[in-house]
Amino acid sequence: MEQVKLYGFGPSPFSYRVIWALKLKGVRFEYIEENLPVKSPQLLQLNPIHKKVPVLVHGGKPISESLVILEYIEETWPENPLLPKDAHEKAMARFWIRFAQEKYPTLNTFFRTVGQDQELAIKEALQVLQILEDQALGNKKFFNGETVGLMDLSFGWLAYWNECMEETAGTKIIESTNLPRLHKWIKNFKQNPIIQENLPCRDNLLAYLRTKREKIVLRCSLTSNGH
Ligand SMILES: N[C@@H](CCC(=O)N[C@@H](CS)C(=O)NCC(=O)O)C(=O)O
Structure with a gap:
């Protein structure tokens, strides 16, 4: 090879x-x-x-x-396919992957903002997440169905990074009460043995995000003080 x-x-x-x-x-x-x-x-x-x-x-x-x-x-490497075989299902998977990519900035603006801007960012993120919950995920275990596929990998940051970003920014967006299917998917995704074995060290990720967040908060406070 x-x-x-x-x-x-x-x-x-x-x-x-x-x-x-x-x-x-x-x-x-x-x-x-x-x-x-x-x-x-x-x-x-x-x-x-x-x-x-x-x-x-x-x-x-x-x-x-x-x-x-x-x-x-x-x-x-076509073995262990990550996209559906059926042309229409494959097109739908690509549609949602593109949707998630386009909405990535909307989904993480809460981490880059404070105060009222952050509140608005959370509202907008929730609207996008609700679409994923209702229309892309439905009652499936994974976005692809029973096994992890490219859609899950594309949304994968939601299962781990988002949680760490929420913690760093002092907020909680995805919960079992407001987005039960996405919440369950996060659990399922992280329980996949390959995913579980290949995640960044949580402490390192949190330390990296904290440094970023501190800079953001400082910049926002300087801007709001007219600097
Ligand atoms: N659209 C790109 C985004 C990749 C990306 O943003 N990579 C970041 C690390 S998370 C990077 O290399 N940043 C360096 C830079 O912006 O100069 C992809 O999907 O691969």
């Missing part, structure tokens, strides 16, 4: 999507941790357009953008 390398970053949910897909497929790969504040020459060469992780390198050829990488993985 041609060599597979993944350039990622510990706290990055986009990197974890790719790790999960490779692990679910049983693809062996070398993981290279990027130091994002000082990007390596390799990263700048492999992803000269966006200069971001994750980047998958297969047989020396780089692929960027996590959702593009997921599709590549699914096509290259």
